[in-house]
Amino acid sequence: MIKDIETYLQNSQNAVSLIPTNKVAELAEAIMHAYHEGSTIYTMGNGGSGATASHVAGDYVKGASFGLEKRFRFICLNDNIPALMAISNDISYEAIFEEQLKNFARPGDLVIGLSGSGNSKNIVNALQWAKNQGIKTAALTGYKGGLCAQIADISIHIPMSDMEIVEDLHMMTFHAIKRYITNTLLGENPGMGAVYDQRIK
Known part of the structure; x- marks a missing residue:
C-alpha cells in the first residue's frame, strides 16, 4: 500500500514539469481580459473534469x-442539471454544452473545456461552435490532446496517459492562475489586503 501511494505521489511530482507554463500564462491573460471587459467565462467537463470545471x-x-466591487462572471455549464437532462434526453448528450452556449455566449466571452482524452464529443462540439462564432476558446487535455487541443485557441495539454494525474494537474493549473489573478487584483486594490487576510483565516 505504501509503495503504491509513494509511486503515485512521485509520478505526480514528476508530471508537474509537463505543465506548459507559457500556455497557462496565456489562459491567465485571457481570464483577466474577460474580467476587465465584463465578459462571461464558461467552464465545462465530464466526470472528474466536470467536477474541476465546477470547482x-x-x-x-x-x-x-x-470583496471586489467588480466581480468575475463565471458559469459552469455542467452545473444546471435540469438543462443537462432535458438537452440530453430530447436532443443528445453530445449537445449538452453547445446548446447552453447558444443561449448565453456572446463575442468577447471565453469558453474553457476540460477533457482528459480531448475527444469528448460534447466538449468538442461546444468548442467548435464557440470558435465558429468568433468566441475565444481554451482546452485543458491529457493523453494525446485529441480534437479539443486542435480546436482551442489556447491549448494546455498534459502529454501523459494517467487520468488521475492529468486531472490533478488541471486543478493545479487553475489554482496557479487564480493565485496570480488574486495577487494582481490585490495589487490594484491595496485596501483589499485586510479583507483577504480575514477571509483565509
Whole structure:
C-alpha cells in the first residue's frame, strides 16, 4: 500500500514539469481580459473534469470575487442539471454544452473545456461552435490532446496517459492562475489586503 501511494505521489511530482507554463500564462491573460471587459467565462467537463470545471467556477464566483466591487462572471455549464437532462434526453448528450452556449455566449466571452482524452464529443462540439462564432476558446487535455487541443485557441495539454494525474494537474493549473489573478487584483486594490487576510483565516 505504501509503495503504491509513494509511486503515485512521485509520478505526480514528476508530471508537474509537463505543465506548459507559457500556455497557462496565456489562459491567465485571457481570464483577466474577460474580467476587465465584463465578459462571461464558461467552464465545462465530464466526470472528474466536470467536477474541476465546477470547482473553478466556484473559486471565481466567490473566492476571487469576494470583496471586489467588480466581480468575475463565471458559469459552469455542467452545473444546471435540469438543462443537462432535458438537452440530453430530447436532443443528445453530445449537445449538452453547445446548446447552453447558444443561449448565453456572446463575442468577447471565453469558453474553457476540460477533457482528459480531448475527444469528448460534447466538449468538442461546444468548442467548435464557440470558435465558429468568433468566441475565444481554451482546452485543458491529457493523453494525446485529441480534437479539443486542435480546436482551442489556447491549448494546455498534459502529454501523459494517467487520468488521475492529468486531472490533478488541471486543478493545479487553475489554482496557479487564480493565485496570480488574486495577487494582481490585490495589487490594484491595496485596501483589499485586510479583507483577504480575514477571509483565509
